[in-house]
Amino acid sequence: MDRNTFTGLFLIMIIIAGSVYFLKPSDAEIQKEKDRIHLDSLKKAGKVPAAAKTVADTIKKPAIDSAALKSPFGASLAGSEQLLTLENKDIKLKVSTRGGRIYSAELKNFKTYDKKPLILFDGTDNKFGTTLTAGSTIVNTNERYFTQVTGNGSNGITLRLSYSPTQYIDYIYTLPVEGYKVDFTVKPVGLDNVVANSNTFNINWQTAVRKQEMDMHLERQYTTVYYNGLEDGVDYLSETKDDAKEINDQKLQWVSFKAHFFSSVLIAKKGISKANLAVSTDTADHVDIKDMKATLAVERDADGSFPMQFYFGPNKYDLLQKQGFDLEKQVNLGWGPLKYINRFAVLPVFHFLEQFNWSYGLIILALTVILKLVLSPLTYKSYLSMAKMRVLKPEMDEIKAKVGEDNPTLLQQEYLKLYKKAGVNPLGGCLPLLLQMPIVIAFFRFFPSLFELRGESFLWMHDLSTYDAFIKFGFTIPFIGDHLSLMCVLMTISTLIYTYFNNQISGVTGQMKYIGYITPIIFLGALNSYPAGLNYYYFLANMFTFLQQYIIRLMVDDKKIHAQIQENKKKPESTKKKTGFAAKMEEMMRAQQQAQAKKK
Template identity: 65%
Template structure:
């Protein structure tokens, strides 16, 4: 840059600085400008008010909309905002929604989930309850319409009962009422559905078609086990109770018989709808969304009712625990939703095990002690069978050397002849080879009955004993990443397995089992470990106690039984004349079978 350019830049800078200071407005001029700007803002605001001050046409618009909705069946009830009404007593907190007039959610106030949260059976929009109204030209589902409640909050804890009406209006003189009633105590919620003045509006108005569905929340620790015991039960008016089966999704249509009630049953809690006048037709569905980790199963019931002479349909809900005694108090044989097994197992549990359990429960002991007492009583009752089984196995053990001699003489290549010689020995010695098996077989139904009794026993839910925090589910002492679907080891199941292995070892010593029979007994406990690992700790605890008491019984019997005396008695029996020995039916059948087998082999040769 030359001298003239530098001089020009300097002069420009001086002019700019001089202009800033010389032309800067004074304080008085700034205040005057601020006043002008404020005046402009006030003028703009006034202009905006003038522009928005137009004739109010909103009322005309609402009136026009109302006139349009009035032409649609239940059109006025198709718009609104959802509100909730609380109805509660000592056991239940029922939330009713004006949208559909339905039961929105049910909370059991005296129970908690496995993780100590409020126990809510169902809630939300996945749960529906609505009448399907056949109006000419259109089917209307009341679940999409808005009802008007008679009150906003009702607590009946200190009253005998209370009623609440949800009204769906077609016109001031035409409407459908849902009348809910709740007593001060108990798990029942009454519901009477009544139609007034709609006989000429609804086609086939003598029948109500109801859609009820619920997505049942997870309440227990083990989702797999809870899903296994969650299903639909239903009872017809011929007193037949049926179910869908524990594990499968299914759909059933029942039109040949009336139903009295339908139960959406979970493992330990149920939602049951009772129709006092019967359900004419039913379409029931169970489905499982395995991706949903919050809900156990989805259940649906499409039901058809015939209205009574006064136009009403009286219904009743049961929202409560699957405790046998509580369900029995409700009537209608609701206690049959508790699965106590099939065939004879059900009768063993219902008429033998359950009464003894209820008797022991009266002492208010810990449930671990009640199971202990139940096991002791059962073992005492079965002790004669245990004694006979031990005695028979002891006789077979004493005969083992003579059986080995026969085997060496006859050889293993002629099994028919070998069995004949064995039978002659049994006959001479007065020994029944099945004497040790029959008592065990007679005990098996009781053992299997307990397999269904303890998992269905509501009383064990949340009850602790020793290290087991909940006797109704597994006690995971070790947890790990899933391997073939197993992610834990139950300590009580492990102890039960070890005790079974020890029992098998001593049982083999008593019976003198050899070869394959000796090792088959060791495979079964391993299968039990895999199978029963997810089962309730209370069940494994019972099996463990049963093994321990069997050890004790066998030890005491061994003290009372002298092998030398048994051997002497066998030898004495062998000396008796052949004709004086009474042949058992089993021996006769075995001998006849062997003769036939020999004849067949002779013909083949």
């Protein structure tokens, strides 16, 4: 980062800021876009104004000819759609006689970000059925009318698709008194010689996942299709781009249309032998997050039925864990070691703190205190190492003046000799910080995935699971977005202050001291749309780091450090332990110096 590079970056920032200001849309263009979004939402809800309806909307369904009525399952072509209700204390389902499918799923204990009923799917946005081959006739159950079998209570419905009075397919729905699971059994009777390949039930499932949260961009980042392979475990399609996958080399236990905080899961008790999965995003759509599709071959039970379960509920880790089948693994807590840090360390501590019935703002505060106390030995070691480097700085400046800056290899070699005599590790301040980095990064994935923060307020933050905008621009700024999050701004300011004091402690000079100020500005753009809970944690972490450094500074005496360094210098070279790092650096410097000498 020399002066020219720094100047170039500064000019680029000015150009970007200027282009945003001068090229921002006019008020008329903004209003036109708002009107278009409003019209799109009306179309999705089936409330298109009369003037916007097309001629196709007025075409009536054609009459069914008599030949079709005499075909296999032909009687099911005629009928009218009825919506039957299944309801317990947690969910409310509407089951349609057209297709025998679940028409809508409402979670009664939750609301959307704008306080509307939380409906996972509704109407024609959700398709669920199968294609049967009976002789030369292909029957799509989505287009057929089922009849309700009488004698079922409010928590159970049986719908029947008849081939003849003694040959039929029953869809049996059973809802317990509480909970988010629905038992769903497909039971064919007398159709083994009528329907081809009756050993598997081929399901065509499709859902348009609705927008439930305030920030559509972040919601899309955490929405995709998950599945559980009986051999390879839980995996998922891409969260950031359109993706598709065909699976026929192993059985699956379940497939989930997983949104940010809620999921629709189909669990096949006997397994799924084949699956075609797909996820896609229409970025122009401001109502639906993503479109998800699954074609599944469900295995048959010994009694000839196809037992399954639906889970319509929140992505709360401990709740999913209680459902079994490793459903909790669709809560993405990060990759590699980050996942294990969150799952086996951070999450148990978080759940322990929940037992005290504190607000979630106080729980995050307590979590930060615990983490800082655990990491305090590393913080102390890092500070002590930086203090040693600061004490050595006058001697390093003398070496620099003597050797000059035109021979960096020799300069570094002389520095290494000084470090060796003084018994100082130049990376001693960095290594403890690097050991803390996995935990810091783990929180970056932990808080956005944490269902418990959804809808929880603290101080001015109305919802810790999303950003707390205190300024809305009315237009989009690159790298920032259309708003400024207050907690993110506070976090950035605290990081800049921390960088300033850290430079004082470490004694860094030149261009290096400015590099630390660039990173917080970058993170301002990166974290501006992330949950306020995450920025709140980073802000608290900075505050406690200030406090720790203040206390450590009272404990550490630069004069004593200087005296110890001088004592180390007096020790004979043979008594000093040469680390592998120091030996390698010394050898590398010597090789570079020899290469430069040959070149000259």
